[in-house]
Amino acid sequence: MPDLPLSPGSSIGILGGGQLGRMLSQAASRLGFDVVILDPEDNSPAGRVSRGQIVAAYDNETALDVMGRVCDVVTFEFENVPASSVERLARAGALVAPGPMALAVAQDRVSEKTYLNAVGATTVDFAAVDDLEGLRAALDVIGLPALLKTRREGYDGKGQVWIRRKGDARRAWEAIGARPAILEARADFERELSIIAARGRDGAVGLYPPGENVHEGGILRTTTAPATLSPAVSRRARAIAEAVLDGLDYVGVMGIELFALKGGRLLVNEIAPRVHNTGHWTQDGCACDQFEQHIRAIAGWPLGSFEAQARVEMTNLLGPEVEQWRTASGEAGACVHLYGKGEARAGRKMGHINRVLGPARQARAR
Amino acid sequence: MPDLPLSPGSSIGILGGGQLGRMLSQAASRLGFDVVILDPEDNSPAGRVSRGQIVAAYDNETALDVMGRVCDVVTFEFENVPASSVERLARAGALVAPGPMALAVAQDRVSEKTYLNAVGATTVDFAAVDDLEGLRAALDVIGLPALLKTRREGYDGKGQVWIRRKGDARRAWEAIGARPAILEARADFERELSIIAARGRDGAVGLYPPGENVHEGGILRTTTAPATLSPAVSRRARAIAEAVLDGLDYVGVMGIELFALKGGRLLVNEIAPRVHNTGHWTQDGCACDQFEQHIRAIAGWPLGSFEAQARVEMTNLLGPEVEQWRTASGEAGACVHLYGKGEARAGRKMGHINRVLGPARQARAR
Numbered sequence: 122m123p124d125l126p127l128s129p130g131s132s133i134g135i136l137g138g139g140q141l142g143r144m145l146s147q148a149a150s151r152l153g154f155d156v157v158i159l160d161p162e163d164n165s166p167a168g169r170v171s172r173g174q175i176v177a178a179y180d181n182e183t184a185l186d187v188m189g190r191v192c193d194v195v196t197f198e199f200e201n202v203p204a205s206s207v208e209r210l211a212r213a214g215a216l217v218a219p220g221p222m223a224l225a226v227a228q229d230r231v232s233e234k235t236y237l238n239a240v241g242a243t244t245v246d247f248a249a250v251d252d253l254e255g256l257r258a259a260l261d262v263i264g265l266p267a268l269l270k271t272r273r274e275g276y277d278g279k280g281q282v283w284i285r286r287k288g289d290a291r292r293a294w295e296a297i298g299a300r301p302a303i304l305e306a307r308a309d310f311e312r313e314l315s316i317i318a319a320r321g322r323d324g325a326v327g328l329y330p331p332g333e334n335v336h337e338g339g340i341l342r343t344t345t346a347p348a349t350l351s352p353a354v355s356r357r358a359r360a361i362a363e364a365v366l367d368g369l370d371y372v373g374v375m376g377i378e379l380f381a382l383k384g385g386r387l388l389v390n391e392i393a394p395r396v397h398n399t400g401h402w403t404q405d406g407c408a409c410d411q412f413e414q415h416i417r418a419i420a421g422w423p424l425g426s427f428e429a430q431a432r433v434e435m436t437n438l439l440g441p442e443v444e445q446w447r448t449a450s451g452e453a454g455a456c457v458h459l460y461g462k463g464e465a466r467a468g469r470k471m472g473h474i475n476r477v478l479g480p481a482r483q484a485r486a487r
Numbered sequence: 488m489p490d491l492p493l494s495p496g497s498s499i500g501i502l503g504g505g506q507l508g509r510m511l512s513q514a515a516s517r518l519g520f521d522v523v524i525l526d527p528e529d530n531s532p533a534g535r536v537s538r539g540q541i542v543a544a545y546d547n548e549t550a551l552d553v554m555g556r557v558c559d560v561v562t563f564e565f566e567n568v569p570a571s572s573v574e575r576l577a578r579a580g581a582l583v584a585p586g587p588m589a590l591a592v593a594q595d596r597v598s599e600k601t602y603l604n605a606v607g608a609t610t611v612d613f614a615a616v617d618d619l620e621g622l623r624a625a626l627d628v629i630g631l632p633a634l635l636k637t638r639r640e641g642y643d644g645k646g647q648v649w650i651r652r653k654g655d656a657r658r659a660w661e662a663i664g665a666r667p668a669i670l671e672a673r674a675d676f677e678r679e680l681s682i683i684a685a686r687g688r689d690g691a692v693g694l695y696p697p698g699e700n701v702h703e704g705g706i707l708r709t710t711t712a713p714a715t716l717s718p719a720v721s722r723r724a725r726a727i728a729e730a731v732l733d734g735l736d737y738v739g740v741m742g743i744e745l746f747a748l749k750g751g752r753l754l755v756n757e758i759a760p761r762v763h764n765t766g767h768w769t770q771d772g773c774a775c776d777q778f779e780q781h782i783r784a785i786a787g788w789p790l791g792s793f794e795a796q797a798r799v800e801m802t803n804l805l806g807p808e809v810e811q812w813r814t815a816s817g818e819a820g821a822c823v824h825l826y827g828k829g830e831a832r833a834g835r836k837m838g839h840i841n842r843v844l845g846p847a848r849q850a851r852a853r
Contacts, residue, residue: 129812129825129838147513150536153812153825153838169538170516172530408771408822408843423817430796446495446519451789456774459495459519472495472519477774480846 123193123216125322125421129153132172133416134192134215136179136206138165140460140470141198141396144404146171148412154420159188166461167198180206189213194419196373200227200394201274218372218419223394226369230272230303233392240368242361242389245380246306253294259304260287269293272301279339308388310380314348317400318362319374319414319424327414327427328362329407330481331355331379332435334399340468344399344435346406347481354385365392374415376400398437398470405456405475406433429481436474443471452476489559489582491688491787495519498538499782500558500581502545502572504531506826506836507564507762510770512537514778520786525554532827533564546572555579560785562739566593566760567640584738584785589760592735596638596669599758606734608727608755611746612672619660625670626653635659638667645705674754676746680714683766684728685740685780685790693780693793694728695773696847697721697745698801700765706834710765710801712772713847720751731758740781742766764803764836771822771841772799795847802840809837818842 123131133149135142138160146156146167156171161178168174177184180203188195189210195217202224207217226236231249238244248259250269260267270281282296284304294302313336318328332346350358358379366375376397378390400411409417409425417425438445443465449455459472489497499515501508504526512522512533522537527544534540543550546569554561555576561583568590573583592602597615604610614625616635626633636647648662650670660668679702684694698712716724724745732741742763744756766777775783775791783791804811809831815821825838 126813126816129809130827130829143516147516147536150509150513150827151824153827155535155827164538169521170513170536172535405774408820417816426819443495447492450492450783453792454774458517461496461516461519461521463496 122214127154127193127420127422130155131193131420132157132191133420134159134188134195134210135167135171135198136160136195136202137198138162138167138174139198140166140462140472142167143170143460144401144412144458145196145198145396145415148410149416151413152416152420152422154416157188157192159184169461179203182209185209186213189215194218196395196415196419198395200224216419219375219394220370220372223369223371223375227392227394228273230270230391234303234305236368237365237389237392240364242365243387244389245308248304250302250304253291253299256290256294256302256304257287260284260290263304263306266307268305268307269297270303270305271297272303281339308380308390309382310388311383312348312381313390314350314358314379314381314387315344315397315399316358316362316377316379317374317397317403317411318366318377319411319418319427320366320371321418321424322372322421323423324367325424326363326366327424328359329400329403329411329427330429331358332399332402334378340439341398341437343437344402345478346402346433346435347429351385354381354387357385357387361387361389365389373418374400374411399435401458401473402433402435402475403429404458405477406431406481432478432481434476434478436476437470438472438474440465440467440469440471445474446472449474454478488580493520493559493786493788496521497559497786498523498557499786500525500554500561500576501533501537501564502526502561502568503564504528504533504540505564506532506828506838508533509536509826510767510778510824511562511564511762511781514776515782517779518782518786518788520782523554523558525550535827545569548575551575552579555581560584562761562781562785564761566590582785585741585760586736586738589735589737589741593758593760594639596636596757600669600671602734603731603755603758606730608731609753610755611674614670616668616670619657619665622656622660622668622670623653626650626656629670629672632673634671634673635663636669636671637663638669647705674746674756675748676754677749678714678747679756680716680724680745680747680753681710681763681765682724682728682743682745683740683763683769683777684732684743685777685784685793686732686737687784687790688738688787689789690733691790692729692732693790694725695766695769695777695793696795697724698765698768700744706805707764707803709803710768711844712768712799712801713795717751720747720753723751723753727753727755731755739784740766740777765801767824767839768799768801768841769795770824771843772797772847798844798847800842800844802842803836804838804840806831806833806835806837811840812838815840820844 330347333348403410696713699714769776
């Protein structure tokens with residue numbers, strides 16, 4: 122096990138070479154760490170800005186053994202890391218953060234919601250669904266409309282389907298591949314918010330001021346932060362962050378998506394045990410962004426500041442929208458972030474623009 | 488010749504793999520460019536965060552040919568790039584920025600001061616010195632004390648010696664290696680300031696609010712920015728930046744070190760045709776830092792904002808001072824930047840800390 126806090130010059134491993142890995146790698150480099158990426162795609166966006174990349178599958182045992190020996194701490198940019206890979210890395214000598222408990226909870230939507238409710242972070246009503254008969258029974262309990270999602274995997278709106286009439290049960294069950302699922306009640310929400318929180322190895326928890334999100338077709342379009350929240354809602358957001366991260370003995374940054382109901386009630390929609398698209402605004406709104414915050418946490422450094430210095434609107438550039446760099450590059454207050462991805466396929470996250478709207482008016486939520 | 492503005496996905500080459508190359512590379516990556524470093528030292532600080540590194544001398548013709556073919560634009564992190572290397576890169580098809588004229592002027596202290604005075608950017612009195620006899624004659628004109636420097640090379644106080652008595656002429660001449668030199672009068676300055684300015688391919692010139700520098704033993708210790716300047720001095724700084732950059736048809740960021748005399752007169756001490764240590768504060772004080780500004784300029788993008796959002800004190804971490812990361816990492820408002828250098832030799836620039844002092848009070852100088 123490495124000595125903590127990890128000294129500059131130590132190596133940090135990242136499973137996943139996409140844009141989140143790339144921005145984590147850049148933050149780690151700023152703090153003087155060397156970074157090694159594991160990704161099956163050669164010359165991945167993250168690999169191109171890192172000391173090295175191991176090109177292999179995420180469950181390749183030789184690759185994991187090398188990674189575990191070479192790196193002092195290993196983290197990941199996506200939550201579907203096989204549990205066996207985490208065990209293998211730990212056996213080879215690396216600390217892995219966030220740990221196996223957070224992964225297990227986040228990989229299964231039923232475990233996730235069960236955990237959340239257990240620590241007092243309320244969610245919509247839900248039921249586990251194992252077969253078509255179970256789905257029909259669940260619809261009687263949950264009511265209509267209801268959202269059927271696979272228990273595992275699926276992101277950006279994939280692997281989920283709305284059921285509006287009881288007669289649609291079979292079609293929905295087949296649409297998600299007739300796999301173990303969760304049926305969720307609809308949340309009658311006013312706004313979608315998210316919390317980007319971090320917990321250090323010493324147990325300290327902090328959170329950035331929550332942002333307000335706009336999704337289209339299940340994909341995030343914009344986050345505007347800090348969102349305007351009453352003091353009571355801010356306190357509730359902090360209580361959720363503390364309960365969720367403490368309960369998992371979590372180390373690192375977590376994204377927590379919320380439904381804000383009329384009257385100020387907050388329901389947790391889902392959690393992601395990693396840096397999060399709705400936290401990209403911190404790059405140009407805060408002295409310490411979510412990527413540095415994550416690296417600080419997993420390296421055993423003290424957490425950085427969570428204070429917002431500016432109000433920022435973050436806009437994702439999807440597919441061909443990446444061409445907006447041409448106009449945005451000439452726009453005052455627009456910070457362009459591009460991921461170095463080649464093909465601009467429809468819906469692919471190619472970059473984002475952080476537009477600084479002005480100084481932060483809201484007191485920090487920490 | 489590449490089409491401008493350069494599209495994301497294009498390749499930018501950087502001659503020199505030290506900390507300036509590293510921070511330039513990180514800025515280029517944020518904008519979606521791939522970066523190739525040329526440096527004789529394998530696994531250089533910049534090479535470790537870039538797509539690739541060519542390990543070769545700066546005048547290696549094969550290396551330059553590869554660099555020129557692979558990269559659309561090539562720039563450098565130090566001013567002593569051989570003119571023949573720039574020609575070779577251009578012949579292989581790359582744009583080189585800043586151009587040969589800026590390099591020629593900056594590489595020779597006599598050419599530099601002659602140029603500066605010609606465009607109205609006043610310097611101390613000086614005389615070219617070719618031999619010991621010439622040095623003695625120059626001392627009669629310049630007066631005592633006077634500073635003898637080699638015409639070419641030397642940085643961080645190397646290759647220069649103060650002469651306080653006429654009888655010290657021979658010792659001084661030998662101390663600098665009996666090489667072509669410049670003799671400079673002493674500036675009776677109140678403060679050392681510097682301008683970080685940029686000029687785009689369209690001829691637009693901007694400058695960050697000047698900072699105030701403290702040197703020790705010829706090495707920069709701190710920069711505090713924005714410095715408190717009267718409106719008249721701010722205007723004078725802008726006029727100097729415009730004259731110096733326009734006169735060279737300059738493209739990129741330039742550092743201009745100034746002596747501020749009692750009464751507000753500004754003398755130019757020296758210019759560096761590259762990003763500059765006294766501009767590191769912009770990383771945590773401005774939406775667009777000097778590194779992104781340089782990449783924008785050489786890639787033919789519009790210049791970014793020069794506005795200061797925060798007052799920042801930048802402190803260099805020299806040699807073993809790098810260990811200050813331990814305390815600074817827990818200090819509110821301290822942003823730690825480390826360069827990934829191995830051996831912490833005395834005087835070696837290992838990193839810097841930007842301490843955010845508060846919101847910027849000064850109007851922007853642009």
